[in-house]
Amino acid sequence: MSRSRWAVAAALAVALAAGGCSSGGSSSDAASDTPVSGGTLTWAVQAQPGAGGLDPMVSANSAALGVLEQIYETLLVKDDEGAIKPGLAESYEQVDPVTYRFTLRDGVEFSDGSPLTPDDVVFTFQTYLTGTSAAKAFLANLQTVEAVDDRTVQFTFSQPNGTFLNAVANRSSFFIVNKAWYSAKSSDQRQREAMGTGPFVLGTWTDNVELTLEKNPGYWEAPKPYLDEIVFKIVPDETSRLSLVQQGSVQAAWFSDALVAEQAKDAGFTEGDLSYTGKLSVFINPASGPLSDKRVRRALSLSLDREQLIELGLNGYGQTSLFTVVGDPSSPKPDEDTPYYARDVKKAKALLAEAGMSDVTISLSYPSDLSQQNIPVYEVMKQQAADAGITLNLVATPWAEISKTYTYGDPFTDMVSFGNIFNADYTGYFNQYLSDTGLMNHWKATPDADKARDLLKQLTVETDQDKRHELAVQLNDEVAENVLNIVPLATPQVVEVWDANQLHGYSSDPYSFRYRLKDAWLSE
Numbered sequence: 170m171s172r173s174r175w176a177v178a179a180a181l182a183v184a185l186a187a188g189g190c191s192s193g194g195s196s197s198d199a200a201s202d203t204p205v206s207g208g209t210l211t212w213a214v215q216a217q218p219g220a221g222g223l224d225p226m227v228s229a230n231s232a233a234l235g236v237l238e239q240i241y242e243t244l245l246v247k248d249d250e251g252a253i254k255p256g257l258a259e260s261y262e263q264v265d266p267v268t269y270r271f272t273l274r275d276g277v278e279f280s281d282g283s284p285l286t287p288d289d290v291v292f293t294f295q296t297y298l299t300g301t302s303a304a305k306a307f308l309a310n311l312q313t314v315e316a317v318d319d320r321t322v323q324f325t326f327s328q329p330n331g332t333f334l335n336a337v338a339n340r341s342s343f344f345i346v347n348k349a350w351y352s353a354k355s356s357d358q359r360q361r362e363a364m365g366t367g368p369f370v371l372g373t374w375t376d377n378v379e380l381t382l383e384k385n386p387g388y389w390e391a392p393k394p395y396l397d398e399i400v401f402k403i404v405p406d407e408t409s410r411l412s413l414v415q416q417g418s419v420q421a422a423w424f425s426d427a428l429v430a431e432q433a434k435d436a437g438f439t440e441g442d443l444s445y446t447g448k449l450s451v452f453i454n455p456a457s458g459p460l461s462d463k464r465v466r467r468a469l470s471l472s473l474d475r476e477q478l479i480e481l482g483l484n485g486y487g488q489t490s491l492f493t494v495v496g497d498p499s500s501p502k503p504d505e506d507t508p509y510y511a512r513d514v515k516k517a518k519a520l521l522a523e524a525g526m527s528d529v530t531i532s533l534s535y536p537s538d539l540s541q542q543n544i545p546v547y548e549v550m551k552q553q554a555a556d557a558g559i560t561l562n563l564v565a566t567p568w569a570e571i572s573k574t575y576t577y578g579d580p581f582t583d584m585v586s587f588g589n590i591f592n593a594d595y596t597g598y599f600n601q602y603l604s605d606t607g608l609m610n611h612w613k614a615t616p617d618a619d620k621a622r623d624l625l626k627q628l629t630v631e632t633d634q635d636k637r638h639e640l641a642v643q644l645n646d647e648v649a650e651n652v653l654n655i656v657p658l659a660t661p662q663v664v665e666v667w668d669a670n671q672l673h674g675y676s677s678d679p680y681s682f683r684y685r686l687k688d689a690w691l692s693e
Contacts, residue, residue, distance in 0.1 A: 222360025
């Protein structure tokens with residue numbers, strides 16, 4: 170197949186140089202300007218942390234991660250090119266195919282002044298392993314995690330795990346927590362409070378109004394951060410956020426709608442680089458109803474004209490994608506050989522007739538109060554499906570309810586759709602609905618998913634990067650062949666804008682982690 174290949178970012182067995190910097194580059198003015206400490210950055214965002222709140226072991230929604238990534242840190246990180254760099258661990262080594270050893274950076278403290286210890290790391294991963302977070306899938310076959318000495322942690326697997334280092338180096342997969350603090354807090358407290366090693370600490374949080382982060386004075390990369398405070402103003406409506414930009418009431422904003430962000434540019438704001446790492450996914454429950462028949466699922470997929478969805482639904486701000494999101498440079502891309510992907514209404518009608526279902530009604534629930542720019546996509550999907558004799562019953566549902574399906578595994582009827590973001594590893598795109606522990610795995614008793622599950626298991630243990638890519642190609646094709654999931658398109662996950670006359674030393678990163686906020690400063 171003519172699929173895009175990718176360059177391996179870093180060899181697994183190479184230990185990182187001790188003491189390297191964990192941050193990436195900064196904006197072009199940083200070289201000539203001297204950072205200034207102090208000031209409050211006001212940033213308009215679309216939502217506050219959803220289901221799971223600020224509990225790093227539970228929360229998985231982008232609104233929460235945008236805050237958590239400033240408070241908590243990870244053992245390793247990746248730069249914008251995908252190369253693994255030091256984080257809280259100054260180095261690591263792969264001792265053998267199943268053993269990894271990390272040396273913690275000296276002098277790191279949590280925001281209460283207590284030192285980071287191997288026991289905190291051990292507790293963190295043991296808690297992830299026994300919890301409900303989707304990240305636990307990256308710890309498959311973890312046999313032991315133990316403190317070797319006062320700075321070293323060792324992970325031992327029962328068989329090779331090809332996902333582990335990618336996940337550990339993802340800035341939002343495995344946040345390191347303080348054992349004593351996390352253990353002492355109730356579930357409710359952990360959702361409203363936070364304590365990490367990151368550049369900022371949680372200040373005040375007024376529901377649906379604003380959430381404030383304050384400078385961590387004991388941050389190990391002092392004098393960073395330079396900002397005294399970040400105020401995230403919670404403004405769900407895109408046009409209202411744009412008004413704040415145009416009025417000069419905020420110095421930065423985060424948009425879902427690229428067209429609205431264009432208007433922010435007209436107001437003199439700088440726009441970050443677009444990266445199509447946001448993916449609109451349609452998850453399927455085949456347990457009952459018409460979608461239990463593979464021919465109906467195939468007919469639905471064939472009814473969609475994905476290029477038209479991009480043009481009519483998103484005014485061109487999108488790209489076609491497989492389930493591994495197209496904005497991830499390592500991902501395979503759809504092509505003419507992708508099964509049941511290109512629109513073919515005649516074939517779709519024939520499949521429905523073969524299934525004895527010439528007139529089918531399917532429910533599709535979608536978040537009505539978040540990412541509203543995607544609503545026209547669902548409307549166009551409804552029109553396209555109708556051409557093949559499929560009635561899509563669109564069910565507008567509050568985001569707070571939708572988010573429970575993947576945070577807690579709440580059930581849904583027929584189909585549910587929401588955006589997925591860049592994942593740490595190939596497997597992360599599939600774990601939630603194909604792995605044995607996936608909270609949205611409704612395919613467990615369905616033979617149609619048997620081969621896909623087997624490919625996912627192979628992908629999980631394979632460590633050779635070229636072989637992993639080939640497995641990812643096969644797995645994407647298998648998902649498309651049996652229509653285990655439908656991806657209408659990929660979008661920019663978010664579009665960041667900021668006033669470069671006031672905010673300096675900042676630039677966007679490809680995966681919207683906003684990790685350069687610790688490098689940023691405001692004009693005096």
